[in-house]
Amino acid sequence: MSELKLMKGNEALAEAAIRAGCDAYFGYPITPQSEVLEYLSREAEARTGMTVLQAESEIASINMVYGAAGTGKKIMTSSSSPGISLMQEGISYIACAELPCLIVNVNRGGPGLGTIQPAQSDYFQSVKGGGHGDYRLIVLAPSTVQEMSDFVKLSFELAFKYRNPVMILTDGALGQMMEKVEFFEQQPREDIITGWETIGKPDDRPSNVITSLHIQPDKMEQINIHLQKKYKEIEENEIRVEMIDCEDADYIITGYGLVARICQKAAQMAREKGLKVGVIRPITLFPFPYETYFNIADKVKGILDVEMNAGQMVEDVTLAVKGKIPVEFYGRMGGMVPTPEEILEALEQKIIGGAK
Protein backbone atom coordinates (compact mmCIF):
# COMPACT_ATOMS: atom_id res chain seq x y z
CA MET A 1 0.00 0.00 0.00
CA SER A 2 1.34 3.39 -0.92
CA GLU A 3 1.55 6.20 1.61
CA LEU A 4 1.04 9.93 1.19
CA LYS A 5 3.47 12.14 3.08
CA LEU A 6 4.54 15.77 3.24
CA MET A 7 8.29 15.81 2.85
CA LYS A 8 11.38 17.69 1.78
CA GLY A 9 12.78 16.65 -1.59
CA ASN A 10 16.05 15.43 -0.09
CA GLU A 11 14.23 13.37 2.53
CA ALA A 12 11.84 11.93 -0.02
CA LEU A 13 14.84 10.86 -2.08
CA ALA A 14 16.45 9.24 0.95
CA GLU A 15 13.20 7.50 1.90
CA ALA A 16 12.91 6.22 -1.66
CA ALA A 17 16.45 4.84 -1.47
CA ILE A 18 15.49 2.72 1.54
CA ARG A 19 12.31 1.58 -0.19
CA ALA A 20 14.12 0.80 -3.43
CA GLY A 21 16.16 -1.79 -1.54
CA CYS A 22 19.40 0.17 -1.73
CA ASP A 23 22.22 -1.77 -0.04
CA ALA A 24 24.62 1.02 0.80
CA TYR A 25 25.04 4.77 0.78
CA PHE A 26 28.41 6.51 1.06
CA GLY A 27 28.39 10.29 1.37
CA TYR A 28 29.78 13.46 2.81
CA PRO A 29 27.90 16.48 4.16
CA ILE A 30 27.41 19.45 1.85
CA THR A 31 24.59 21.99 1.66
CA PRO A 32 21.95 21.79 0.22
CA GLN A 33 21.81 17.98 0.28
CA SER A 34 22.97 16.96 3.77
CA GLU A 35 19.45 15.79 4.66
CA VAL A 36 20.00 12.73 2.47
CA LEU A 37 22.90 11.53 4.62
CA GLU A 38 21.14 12.60 7.83
CA TYR A 39 17.87 10.88 6.98
CA LEU A 40 19.59 7.67 5.95
CA SER A 41 21.82 7.71 9.05
CA ARG A 42 18.68 7.92 11.16
CA GLU A 43 16.38 5.54 9.31
CA ALA A 44 18.09 3.10 7.03
CA GLU A 45 19.93 0.48 9.03
CA ALA A 46 17.12 -0.30 11.45
CA ARG A 47 14.60 -0.69 8.64
CA THR A 48 16.42 -2.69 5.99
CA GLY A 49 19.97 -3.26 7.25
CA MET A 50 21.21 -0.85 4.61
CA THR A 51 24.79 0.32 5.15
CA VAL A 52 25.23 4.06 5.61
CA LEU A 53 28.71 5.49 5.96
CA GLN A 54 29.84 9.08 6.27
CA ALA A 55 33.12 9.16 4.38
CA GLU A 56 36.03 11.53 4.96
CA SER A 57 35.50 13.26 1.62
CA GLU A 58 33.56 13.09 -1.60
CA ILE A 59 36.62 11.49 -3.17
CA ALA A 60 36.47 8.68 -0.64
CA SER A 61 32.67 8.44 -1.03
CA ILE A 62 32.75 7.83 -4.77
CA ASN A 63 35.58 5.32 -4.45
CA MET A 64 33.64 3.46 -1.77
CA VAL A 65 30.75 3.46 -4.24
CA TYR A 66 33.12 2.06 -6.89
CA GLY A 67 34.27 -0.76 -4.62
CA ALA A 68 30.82 -1.61 -3.31
CA ALA A 69 29.09 -1.35 -6.70
CA GLY A 70 31.58 -3.91 -7.96
CA THR A 71 29.88 -6.50 -5.74
CA GLY A 72 26.65 -6.11 -7.73
CA LYS A 73 24.70 -4.50 -4.92
CA LYS A 74 22.54 -1.37 -5.11
CA ILE A 75 24.86 1.46 -4.14
CA MET A 76 24.44 5.22 -4.11
CA THR A 77 25.94 8.54 -3.08
CA SER A 78 24.73 12.10 -3.13
CA SER A 79 26.38 15.48 -3.04
CA SER A 80 26.12 19.01 -4.37
CA SER A 81 28.09 20.74 -7.10
CA PRO A 82 31.60 21.23 -5.55
CA GLY A 83 31.43 17.72 -4.10
CA ILE A 84 30.34 16.27 -7.44
CA SER A 85 33.35 17.96 -9.06
CA LEU A 86 35.57 16.11 -6.60
CA MET A 87 33.93 12.82 -7.57
CA GLN A 88 34.56 13.14 -11.30
CA GLU A 89 37.65 10.93 -11.47
CA GLY A 90 35.83 8.16 -9.65
CA ILE A 91 32.73 8.53 -11.82
CA SER A 92 34.91 8.13 -14.91
CA TYR A 93 36.32 4.87 -13.49
CA ILE A 94 32.81 3.64 -12.65
CA ALA A 95 31.55 4.45 -16.14
CA CYS A 96 34.47 2.66 -17.80
CA ALA A 97 34.21 -0.36 -15.53
CA GLU A 98 30.43 -0.36 -16.21
CA LEU A 99 29.25 -0.47 -12.65
CA PRO A 100 25.62 0.24 -11.82
CA CYS A 101 25.10 2.90 -9.14
CA LEU A 102 23.19 6.08 -8.38
CA ILE A 103 24.81 9.49 -7.96
CA VAL A 104 22.61 12.39 -6.87
CA ASN A 105 23.64 15.99 -7.55
CA VAL A 106 21.59 18.59 -5.70
CA ASN A 107 22.93 21.42 -7.84
CA ARG A 108 23.91 24.71 -6.17
CA GLY A 109 25.18 27.94 -7.69
CA GLY A 110 28.74 28.18 -8.85
CA PRO A 111 31.44 28.41 -10.04
CA GLY A 112 33.78 27.84 -7.13
CA LEU A 113 32.30 27.64 -3.68
CA GLY A 114 29.49 29.72 -5.17
CA THR A 115 26.31 29.71 -3.16
CA ILE A 116 24.04 27.19 -1.50
CA GLN A 117 21.06 28.41 -3.52
CA PRO A 118 19.61 26.35 -6.38
CA ALA A 119 21.16 26.34 -9.85
CA GLN A 120 21.36 24.24 -13.01
CA SER A 121 24.92 25.15 -13.86
CA ASP A 122 26.12 21.53 -13.73
CA TYR A 123 24.15 20.54 -16.85
CA PHE A 124 27.21 20.23 -19.09
CA GLN A 125 29.16 18.35 -16.43
CA SER A 126 26.29 15.91 -15.92
CA VAL A 127 25.21 15.16 -19.48
CA LYS A 128 28.46 15.39 -21.43
CA GLY A 129 30.50 13.09 -19.19
CA GLY A 130 32.02 15.32 -16.54
CA GLY A 131 35.31 13.59 -15.88
CA HIS A 132 38.05 12.50 -18.24
CA GLY A 133 37.41 10.28 -21.25
CA ASP A 134 34.38 9.59 -23.43
CA TYR A 135 31.54 8.39 -21.28
CA ARG A 136 27.96 9.21 -20.41
CA LEU A 137 25.78 8.95 -17.37
CA ILE A 138 22.07 8.38 -17.66
CA VAL A 139 20.77 11.69 -16.26
CA LEU A 140 17.29 12.09 -14.81
CA ALA A 141 15.89 15.50 -13.91
CA PRO A 142 13.01 15.47 -11.42
CA SER A 143 10.77 18.52 -11.20
CA THR A 144 8.70 17.59 -8.17
CA VAL A 145 9.29 16.02 -4.78
CA GLN A 146 7.22 13.11 -6.10
CA GLU A 147 9.78 12.56 -8.82
CA MET A 148 12.62 12.90 -6.31
CA SER A 149 11.17 9.68 -4.91
CA ASP A 150 10.06 7.92 -8.10
CA PHE A 151 13.32 8.47 -9.95
CA VAL A 152 15.37 6.68 -7.30
CA LYS A 153 13.63 3.42 -8.13
CA LEU A 154 13.84 4.15 -11.86
CA SER A 155 17.55 5.00 -11.51
CA PHE A 156 18.43 1.63 -10.04
CA GLU A 157 16.40 -0.13 -12.74
CA LEU A 158 18.23 1.74 -15.49
CA ALA A 159 21.63 1.41 -13.79
CA PHE A 160 21.34 -2.37 -13.67
CA LYS A 161 19.68 -2.69 -17.08
CA TYR A 162 22.65 -0.98 -18.75
CA ARG A 163 25.38 -1.50 -16.12
CA ASN A 164 25.86 2.25 -16.15
CA PRO A 165 25.99 4.92 -13.47
CA VAL A 166 22.82 7.00 -13.28
CA MET A 167 22.68 10.58 -12.05
CA ILE A 168 19.68 12.32 -10.59
CA LEU A 169 20.33 15.98 -11.38
CA THR A 170 18.21 18.16 -9.17
CA ASP A 171 18.73 21.46 -7.39
CA GLY A 172 18.78 23.08 -3.99
CA ALA A 173 15.18 24.25 -4.20
CA LEU A 174 13.75 20.82 -5.01
CA GLY A 175 15.97 19.33 -2.33
CA GLN A 176 14.76 21.72 0.33
CA MET A 177 11.11 22.32 -0.50
CA MET A 178 8.27 20.29 0.97
CA GLU A 179 5.52 18.75 -1.12
CA LYS A 180 3.23 15.82 -0.83
CA VAL A 181 4.69 12.59 -2.04
CA GLU A 182 3.19 9.16 -2.53
CA PHE A 183 5.75 6.46 -1.90
CA PHE A 184 6.09 3.18 -3.68
CA GLU A 185 6.08 0.03 -1.59
CA GLN A 186 9.17 -1.28 0.13
CA GLN A 187 11.23 -3.37 -2.28
CA PRO A 188 13.28 -6.27 -0.93
CA ARG A 189 17.05 -5.97 -0.73
CA GLU A 190 18.17 -8.76 -2.96
CA ASP A 191 21.37 -9.84 -4.65
CA ILE A 192 21.07 -10.47 -8.36
CA ILE A 193 24.40 -12.05 -9.24
CA THR A 194 24.93 -12.26 -12.99
CA GLY A 195 28.57 -13.29 -13.10
CA TRP A 196 30.75 -10.20 -13.42
CA GLU A 197 30.80 -9.18 -9.76
CA THR A 198 33.86 -9.26 -7.49
CA ILE A 199 32.46 -11.27 -4.61
CA GLY A 200 35.08 -14.01 -4.25
CA LYS A 201 36.17 -16.43 -6.95
CA PRO A 202 34.60 -19.90 -6.81
CA ASP A 203 36.36 -22.88 -8.45
CA ASP A 204 34.10 -22.91 -11.48
CA ARG A 205 34.90 -19.54 -12.99
CA PRO A 206 37.99 -17.41 -13.70
CA SER A 207 38.69 -14.54 -11.37
CA ASN A 208 36.60 -11.42 -11.96
CA VAL A 209 38.49 -8.18 -12.40
CA ILE A 210 36.97 -4.73 -12.27
CA THR A 211 39.29 -2.32 -14.00
CA SER A 212 39.33 0.62 -16.36
CA LEU A 213 42.90 -0.08 -17.42
CA HIS A 214 43.45 -1.53 -20.90
CA ILE A 215 46.91 -0.41 -21.79
CA GLN A 216 46.96 -1.63 -25.37
CA PRO A 217 45.30 1.09 -27.48
CA ASP A 218 43.49 -1.34 -29.76
CA LYS A 219 41.89 -2.98 -26.73
CA MET A 220 41.04 0.40 -25.21
CA GLU A 221 39.45 1.41 -28.49
CA GLN A 222 37.28 -1.71 -28.36
CA ILE A 223 36.19 -0.78 -24.83
CA ASN A 224 35.26 2.68 -26.12
CA ILE A 225 33.36 1.25 -29.09
CA HIS A 226 31.45 -0.99 -26.71
CA LEU A 227 30.58 1.94 -24.44
CA GLN A 228 29.44 4.11 -27.35
CA LYS A 229 27.24 1.29 -28.64
CA LYS A 230 25.65 1.06 -25.23
CA TYR A 231 25.04 4.81 -25.09
CA LYS A 232 23.41 4.60 -28.53
CA GLU A 233 21.13 1.86 -27.24
CA ILE A 234 20.24 4.05 -24.25
CA GLU A 235 19.44 6.90 -26.65
CA GLU A 236 17.17 4.61 -28.63
CA ASN A 237 15.28 3.21 -25.64
CA GLU A 238 15.26 5.54 -22.70
CA ILE A 239 14.31 9.05 -23.77
CA ARG A 240 11.69 10.51 -21.48
CA VAL A 241 10.10 13.88 -22.14
CA GLU A 242 6.94 15.65 -21.04
CA MET A 243 5.00 17.86 -23.47
CA ILE A 244 2.43 20.21 -22.01
CA ASP A 245 -0.11 22.01 -24.19
CA CYS A 246 2.05 21.64 -27.27
CA GLU A 247 -0.69 20.42 -29.68
CA ASP A 248 -1.90 23.85 -30.75
CA ALA A 249 1.16 25.85 -29.68
CA ASP A 250 2.73 28.62 -31.72
CA TYR A 251 5.61 28.99 -29.31
CA ILE A 252 7.47 26.68 -26.94
CA ILE A 253 9.09 27.39 -23.63
CA THR A 254 11.46 24.66 -22.54
CA GLY A 255 13.31 23.91 -19.33
CA TYR A 256 14.06 21.00 -17.04
CA GLY A 257 13.59 20.30 -13.35
CA LEU A 258 12.35 23.15 -11.19
CA VAL A 259 12.44 25.58 -14.10
CA ALA A 260 9.96 23.48 -16.09
CA ARG A 261 7.34 24.24 -13.44
CA ILE A 262 7.98 27.96 -13.63
CA CYS A 263 7.79 27.69 -17.42
CA GLN A 264 4.35 26.09 -17.07
CA LYS A 265 3.14 29.05 -15.05
CA ALA A 266 4.57 31.44 -17.66
CA ALA A 267 2.85 29.47 -20.44
CA GLN A 268 -0.42 29.65 -18.54
CA MET A 269 -0.06 33.42 -18.19
CA ALA A 270 0.70 33.65 -21.91
CA ARG A 271 -2.45 31.72 -22.78
CA GLU A 272 -4.47 34.11 -20.62
CA LYS A 273 -3.13 36.83 -22.92
CA GLY A 274 -4.22 34.84 -25.96
CA LEU A 275 -0.76 33.48 -26.86
CA LYS A 276 -0.61 29.78 -27.68
CA VAL A 277 2.38 28.58 -25.70
CA GLY A 278 3.40 25.02 -24.85
CA VAL A 279 6.09 23.62 -22.61
CA ILE A 280 8.61 20.87 -23.32
CA ARG A 281 10.23 19.33 -20.27
CA PRO A 282 13.06 16.86 -20.87
CA ILE A 283 13.01 14.28 -18.08
CA THR A 284 16.10 12.44 -19.28
CA LEU A 285 18.87 14.94 -20.00
CA PHE A 286 20.97 12.10 -21.28
CA PRO A 287 19.58 10.64 -23.45
CA PHE A 288 18.35 14.02 -24.69
CA PRO A 289 15.06 14.25 -26.64
CA TYR A 290 16.56 15.84 -29.76
CA GLU A 291 13.82 14.40 -31.99
CA THR A 292 11.04 15.99 -29.95
CA TYR A 293 12.46 19.45 -30.63
CA PHE A 294 13.27 18.64 -34.26
CA ASN A 295 9.70 17.56 -34.92
CA ILE A 296 7.96 20.39 -33.12
CA ALA A 297 10.12 22.89 -35.04
CA ASP A 298 7.87 22.26 -38.07
CA LYS A 299 4.82 23.40 -36.11
CA VAL A 300 5.95 26.31 -33.95
CA LYS A 301 7.57 29.67 -34.61
CA GLY A 302 10.25 29.65 -31.95
CA ILE A 303 11.55 28.16 -28.72
CA LEU A 304 12.58 29.96 -25.56
CA ASP A 305 14.95 27.86 -23.44
CA VAL A 306 15.01 28.80 -19.76
CA GLU A 307 17.65 27.61 -17.31
CA MET A 308 19.20 28.56 -14.01
CA ASN A 309 22.61 28.99 -15.62
CA ALA A 310 24.30 30.96 -18.39
CA GLY A 311 22.82 28.78 -21.14
CA GLN A 312 23.81 25.13 -21.33
CA MET A 313 20.88 22.93 -22.38
CA VAL A 314 20.11 25.62 -24.96
CA GLU A 315 23.05 24.27 -26.98
CA ASP A 316 21.33 20.88 -27.23
CA VAL A 317 17.98 22.46 -28.10
CA THR A 318 19.68 24.56 -30.78
CA LEU A 319 21.40 21.47 -32.17
CA ALA A 320 18.09 19.63 -32.16
CA VAL A 321 16.10 22.07 -34.32
CA LYS A 322 18.86 22.23 -36.95
CA GLY A 323 18.23 25.91 -37.69
CA LYS A 324 14.57 25.45 -38.62
CA ILE A 325 13.31 28.02 -36.09
CA PRO A 326 14.86 30.54 -33.70
CA VAL A 327 15.97 29.30 -30.30
CA GLU A 328 16.55 31.95 -27.68
CA PHE A 329 17.71 31.74 -24.11
CA TYR A 330 16.71 33.28 -20.83
CA GLY A 331 18.52 32.41 -17.62
CA ARG A 332 19.33 33.50 -14.12
CA MET A 333 22.63 32.55 -12.53
CA GLY A 334 24.40 32.20 -9.22
CA GLY A 335 21.47 30.78 -7.27
CA MET A 336 18.74 33.11 -8.58
CA VAL A 337 15.43 31.59 -9.73
CA PRO A 338 13.55 33.12 -12.68
CA THR A 339 9.96 34.27 -12.15
CA PRO A 340 7.09 33.44 -14.54
CA GLU A 341 6.80 37.16 -15.34
CA GLU A 342 10.45 37.33 -16.39
CA ILE A 343 10.04 34.26 -18.57
CA LEU A 344 6.91 35.62 -20.25
CA GLU A 345 8.64 38.91 -20.88
CA ALA A 346 11.64 37.13 -22.39
CA LEU A 347 9.30 35.08 -24.59
CA GLU A 348 7.54 38.18 -25.84
CA GLN A 349 10.72 40.12 -26.46
CA LYS A 350 13.08 37.46 -27.79
CA ILE A 351 10.76 35.08 -29.61
CA ILE A 352 7.40 36.69 -30.33
CA GLY A 353 8.87 40.14 -30.95
CA GLY A 354 11.46 38.47 -33.11
CA ALA A 355 14.15 40.76 -31.79
CA LYS A 356 17.52 39.28 -30.96
Add this chain to the structure above:
Amino acid sequence: MNEKALIDDEHYENTTLRDTTVIQPENIVYEKPKTLKDADFHYCPGCAHSVVHRLIAEVIEEMGIQSEVIGVAPVGCAVFAYNYLDVDMTEAAHGRASAVATGIKRVLPDKYVFSYQGDGDLAAIGTGETIHTCNRGENILFIFINNGIYGMTGGQMAPTTLPGMKSTTSPFGRDVSTMGNPLKITELIAALPGTYYVTRQAVFKPGLVRKTKKAIQKGFELQKDKKGTCFIEVVANCPSNWKMTPLESNHWLEENMLPFYQLGDIKTPNGSNN
Protein backbone atom coordinates in the same frame (compact mmCIF):
# COMPACT_ATOMS: atom_id res chain seq x y z
CA MET B 1 58.88 -1.56 -14.70
CA ASN B 2 60.08 -3.27 -17.86
CA GLU B 3 58.46 -3.46 -21.24
CA LYS B 4 56.55 -6.59 -20.41
CA ALA B 5 54.20 -4.36 -18.46
CA LEU B 6 52.85 -3.27 -21.79
CA ILE B 7 51.66 -6.74 -22.66
CA ASP B 8 47.92 -6.88 -23.03
CA ASP B 9 45.63 -8.68 -20.63
CA GLU B 10 44.91 -11.25 -23.34
CA HIS B 11 48.49 -12.39 -23.15
CA TYR B 12 47.71 -13.65 -19.68
CA GLU B 13 44.36 -15.06 -20.66
CA ASN B 14 45.91 -17.02 -23.52
CA THR B 15 48.93 -18.34 -21.67
CA THR B 16 48.53 -22.06 -21.22
CA LEU B 17 49.95 -24.24 -18.51
CA ARG B 18 53.50 -25.16 -19.22
CA ASP B 19 54.35 -28.80 -19.74
CA THR B 20 55.55 -30.10 -16.40
CA THR B 21 55.33 -33.81 -17.17
CA VAL B 22 59.12 -34.15 -17.20
CA ILE B 23 58.95 -33.91 -13.43
CA GLN B 24 57.13 -36.79 -11.79
CA PRO B 25 54.59 -35.70 -9.17
CA GLU B 26 56.44 -37.55 -6.39
CA ASN B 27 59.56 -35.51 -7.14
CA ILE B 28 57.91 -32.09 -6.86
CA VAL B 29 59.14 -30.28 -3.77
CA TYR B 30 58.14 -26.74 -4.70
CA GLU B 31 55.58 -25.41 -7.12
CA LYS B 32 53.57 -22.40 -8.06
CA PRO B 33 50.59 -21.83 -5.78
CA LYS B 34 47.29 -22.60 -7.51
CA THR B 35 46.13 -19.13 -6.48
CA LEU B 36 48.77 -17.60 -8.73
CA LYS B 37 47.83 -17.33 -12.41
CA ASP B 38 50.14 -18.92 -14.94
CA ALA B 39 51.54 -15.62 -16.15
CA ASP B 40 55.05 -14.19 -16.20
CA PHE B 41 55.54 -11.37 -13.74
CA HIS B 42 56.23 -8.08 -15.51
CA TYR B 43 58.29 -6.87 -12.57
CA CYS B 44 61.99 -6.03 -12.95
CA PRO B 45 64.53 -8.67 -11.91
CA GLY B 46 65.07 -8.57 -8.17
CA CYS B 47 61.90 -6.59 -7.43
CA ALA B 48 60.11 -7.40 -4.19
CA HIS B 49 56.62 -7.24 -5.74
CA SER B 50 56.96 -10.73 -7.24
CA VAL B 51 57.95 -12.19 -3.88
CA VAL B 52 55.12 -10.51 -2.01
CA HIS B 53 52.57 -11.50 -4.68
CA ARG B 54 53.66 -15.09 -4.29
CA LEU B 55 53.40 -14.91 -0.50
CA ILE B 56 49.84 -13.58 -0.72
CA ALA B 57 48.96 -16.38 -3.13
CA GLU B 58 50.54 -19.01 -0.85
CA VAL B 59 48.67 -17.75 2.20
CA ILE B 60 45.33 -17.65 0.36
CA GLU B 61 45.88 -21.16 -0.94
CA GLU B 62 46.99 -22.58 2.42
CA MET B 63 44.09 -20.93 4.25
CA GLY B 64 41.70 -22.24 1.56
CA ILE B 65 40.00 -18.87 1.22
CA GLN B 66 40.31 -18.18 -2.52
CA SER B 67 36.53 -17.97 -2.90
CA GLU B 68 36.26 -15.52 -0.03
CA VAL B 69 38.96 -13.02 -0.96
CA ILE B 70 38.56 -9.74 -2.81
CA GLY B 71 41.69 -7.72 -3.48
CA VAL B 72 42.21 -4.13 -4.51
CA ALA B 73 45.07 -3.25 -6.86
CA PRO B 74 46.67 0.20 -6.79
CA VAL B 75 48.00 2.57 -9.40
CA GLY B 76 51.73 1.99 -9.54
CA CYS B 77 53.93 -0.94 -10.52
CA ALA B 78 51.44 -3.36 -8.96
CA VAL B 79 48.54 -2.05 -11.05
CA PHE B 80 48.46 -5.41 -12.84
CA ALA B 81 48.37 -7.43 -9.59
CA TYR B 82 45.11 -8.96 -10.87
CA ASN B 83 47.00 -10.53 -13.75
CA TYR B 84 48.87 -12.70 -11.24
CA LEU B 85 46.70 -13.21 -8.17
CA ASP B 86 43.90 -15.60 -9.03
CA VAL B 87 41.28 -13.93 -6.88
CA ASP B 88 38.51 -11.43 -7.63
CA MET B 89 40.06 -7.98 -7.76
CA THR B 90 39.17 -4.35 -8.34
CA GLU B 91 41.68 -1.87 -9.74
CA ALA B 92 41.45 1.42 -7.84
CA ALA B 93 42.30 4.99 -8.80
CA HIS B 94 45.63 6.33 -7.54
CA GLY B 95 45.53 6.57 -3.76
CA ARG B 96 41.96 5.33 -3.36
CA ALA B 97 42.51 1.62 -2.83
CA SER B 98 41.54 1.68 0.83
CA ALA B 99 38.33 3.61 0.11
CA VAL B 100 37.49 1.00 -2.55
CA ALA B 101 38.33 -1.76 -0.07
CA THR B 102 36.11 -0.05 2.52
CA GLY B 103 33.21 -0.06 0.06
CA ILE B 104 33.67 -3.77 -0.63
CA LYS B 105 34.10 -4.77 3.01
CA ARG B 106 31.10 -2.76 4.18
CA VAL B 107 28.76 -4.64 1.87
CA LEU B 108 30.52 -8.00 2.18
CA PRO B 109 31.62 -7.96 5.85
CA ASP B 110 32.35 -11.69 5.98
CA LYS B 111 34.77 -11.74 3.04
CA TYR B 112 38.52 -11.21 3.28
CA VAL B 113 39.43 -7.88 1.72
CA PHE B 114 42.92 -6.55 1.15
CA SER B 115 44.45 -3.56 -0.57
CA TYR B 116 47.91 -3.74 -2.12
CA GLN B 117 49.57 -0.33 -2.40
CA GLY B 118 52.90 1.35 -2.93
CA ASP B 119 54.32 4.30 -1.04
CA GLY B 120 53.29 7.03 -3.47
CA ASP B 121 49.77 5.62 -3.61
CA LEU B 122 49.30 4.98 0.11
CA ALA B 123 51.41 7.71 1.73
CA ALA B 124 51.15 10.65 -0.70
CA ILE B 125 48.04 10.94 -2.85
CA GLY B 126 46.08 8.50 -0.69
CA THR B 127 47.16 9.69 2.76
CA GLY B 128 43.66 10.88 3.64
CA GLU B 129 42.06 7.57 2.69
CA THR B 130 44.79 5.59 4.48
CA ILE B 131 44.40 7.49 7.76
CA HIS B 132 40.62 7.47 7.76
CA THR B 133 40.33 3.83 6.75
CA CYS B 134 42.61 2.95 9.68
CA ASN B 135 40.85 5.38 11.98
CA ARG B 136 37.49 3.77 11.26
CA GLY B 137 39.14 0.46 11.99
CA GLU B 138 37.94 -1.07 8.73
CA ASN B 139 38.43 -4.82 8.96
CA ILE B 140 40.70 -5.00 5.95
CA LEU B 141 44.35 -5.83 5.39
CA PHE B 142 46.72 -3.29 3.92
CA ILE B 143 49.82 -4.62 2.19
CA PHE B 144 52.08 -1.63 1.76
CA ILE B 145 55.20 -1.88 -0.39
CA ASN B 146 57.66 0.85 0.56
CA ASN B 147 60.63 1.20 -1.78
CA GLY B 148 61.12 4.91 -1.26
CA ILE B 149 60.48 5.82 -4.87
CA TYR B 150 57.84 6.09 -7.61
CA GLY B 151 58.53 2.99 -9.68
CA MET B 152 56.02 2.99 -12.53
CA THR B 153 56.45 6.64 -13.48
CA GLY B 154 60.21 6.24 -13.57
CA GLY B 155 61.91 7.03 -10.29
CA GLN B 156 60.52 10.25 -8.89
CA MET B 157 60.76 11.21 -5.21
CA ALA B 158 58.25 9.49 -2.95
CA PRO B 159 56.97 10.56 0.47
CA THR B 160 59.19 7.81 1.84
CA THR B 161 62.40 8.74 -0.04
CA LEU B 162 65.26 8.96 2.46
CA PRO B 163 67.01 12.26 3.22
CA GLY B 164 69.77 12.80 0.67
CA MET B 165 68.47 10.00 -1.56
CA LYS B 166 68.58 10.79 -5.26
CA SER B 167 65.58 10.48 -7.54
CA THR B 168 64.64 12.07 -10.87
CA THR B 169 62.83 14.86 -9.00
CA SER B 170 65.45 15.15 -6.23
CA PRO B 171 68.46 14.84 -8.53
CA PHE B 172 70.83 16.30 -5.92
CA GLY B 173 69.38 14.22 -3.12
CA ARG B 174 66.28 14.82 -1.01
CA ASP B 175 66.75 18.15 0.74
CA VAL B 176 64.55 17.92 3.80
CA SER B 177 64.56 21.70 4.23
CA THR B 178 62.53 22.12 1.05
CA MET B 179 61.18 18.65 0.30
CA GLY B 180 60.20 17.56 3.77
CA ASN B 181 61.21 14.48 5.68
CA PRO B 182 60.30 10.93 4.77
CA LEU B 183 56.89 10.04 6.15
CA LYS B 184 56.69 7.10 8.54
CA ILE B 185 53.06 6.49 7.83
CA THR B 186 53.12 3.06 9.43
CA GLU B 187 54.04 4.50 12.84
CA LEU B 188 51.48 7.22 12.23
CA ILE B 189 48.56 4.87 11.65
CA ALA B 190 49.72 2.53 14.44
CA ALA B 191 48.89 5.34 16.86
CA LEU B 192 45.23 5.21 15.81
CA PRO B 193 42.88 3.11 17.97
CA GLY B 194 41.33 1.67 14.79
CA THR B 195 44.43 -0.33 13.86
CA TYR B 196 44.67 -3.85 15.23
CA TYR B 197 47.88 -5.33 13.89
CA VAL B 198 50.68 -3.21 12.42
CA THR B 199 54.03 -4.61 11.40
CA ARG B 200 57.00 -3.79 9.19
CA GLN B 201 58.71 -6.56 7.28
CA ALA B 202 61.11 -7.10 4.37
CA VAL B 203 61.72 -9.84 1.79
CA PHE B 204 65.35 -9.52 0.70
CA LYS B 205 66.56 -12.53 2.73
CA PRO B 206 65.00 -16.00 3.01
CA GLY B 207 64.40 -15.68 6.74
CA LEU B 208 62.67 -12.36 6.25
CA VAL B 209 60.52 -13.83 3.48
CA ARG B 210 59.28 -16.47 5.92
CA LYS B 211 58.52 -13.82 8.54
CA THR B 212 56.65 -11.69 6.02
CA LYS B 213 54.56 -14.69 5.01
CA LYS B 214 53.63 -15.28 8.64
CA ALA B 215 52.65 -11.63 8.97
CA ILE B 216 50.45 -11.82 5.85
CA GLN B 217 48.79 -14.96 7.18
CA LYS B 218 48.16 -13.24 10.50
CA GLY B 219 46.78 -10.23 8.65
CA PHE B 220 44.21 -12.40 6.86
CA GLU B 221 43.38 -14.50 9.93
CA LEU B 222 42.80 -11.48 12.14
CA GLN B 223 40.10 -10.20 9.77
CA LYS B 224 37.86 -12.83 11.29
CA ASP B 225 38.10 -11.05 14.67
CA LYS B 226 36.55 -7.90 13.13
CA LYS B 227 38.49 -5.81 15.59
CA GLY B 228 40.27 -3.38 13.32
CA THR B 229 42.65 -2.71 10.50
CA CYS B 230 45.68 -4.89 9.81
CA PHE B 231 48.60 -3.14 8.16
CA ILE B 232 51.77 -4.76 6.85
CA GLU B 233 54.55 -2.59 5.47
CA VAL B 234 57.17 -4.36 3.39
CA VAL B 235 60.37 -2.36 3.02
CA ALA B 236 61.38 -3.10 -0.53
CA ASN B 237 64.04 -2.43 -3.14
CA CYS B 238 63.67 -0.88 -6.57
CA PRO B 239 66.81 -1.89 -8.48
CA SER B 240 65.76 -0.20 -11.73
CA ASN B 241 65.01 3.20 -10.29
CA TRP B 242 67.70 3.05 -7.64
CA LYS B 243 70.07 2.38 -10.58
CA MET B 244 71.56 -0.71 -8.97
CA THR B 245 71.80 -4.42 -9.58
CA PRO B 246 69.33 -6.49 -7.55
CA LEU B 247 72.10 -7.54 -5.19
CA GLU B 248 73.42 -4.01 -4.75
CA SER B 249 69.90 -2.80 -4.08
CA ASN B 250 69.44 -5.40 -1.36
CA HIS B 251 72.66 -4.27 0.33
CA TRP B 252 71.64 -0.63 -0.02
CA LEU B 253 68.24 -1.41 1.46
CA GLU B 254 69.80 -3.11 4.46
CA GLU B 255 72.35 -0.36 5.05
CA ASN B 256 70.18 2.69 4.38
CA MET B 257 66.46 1.90 4.52
CA LEU B 258 66.39 -0.38 7.55
CA PRO B 259 68.04 2.01 10.04
CA PHE B 260 65.22 4.45 9.25
CA TYR B 261 62.40 1.94 8.64
CA GLN B 262 63.08 -0.55 11.42
CA LEU B 263 61.64 -4.02 11.00
CA GLY B 264 59.30 -5.64 13.50
CA ASP B 265 55.80 -5.52 14.94
CA ILE B 266 54.64 -2.03 15.78
CA LYS B 267 51.26 -3.02 17.19
CA THR B 268 49.86 -6.46 17.94
CA PRO B 269 46.39 -7.58 19.03
CA ASN B 270 47.56 -8.46 22.55
CA GLY B 271 48.93 -4.96 22.94
CA SER B 272 52.64 -5.69 22.93
CA ASN B 273 54.85 -3.52 20.77
CA ASN B 274 57.89 -5.06 19.10
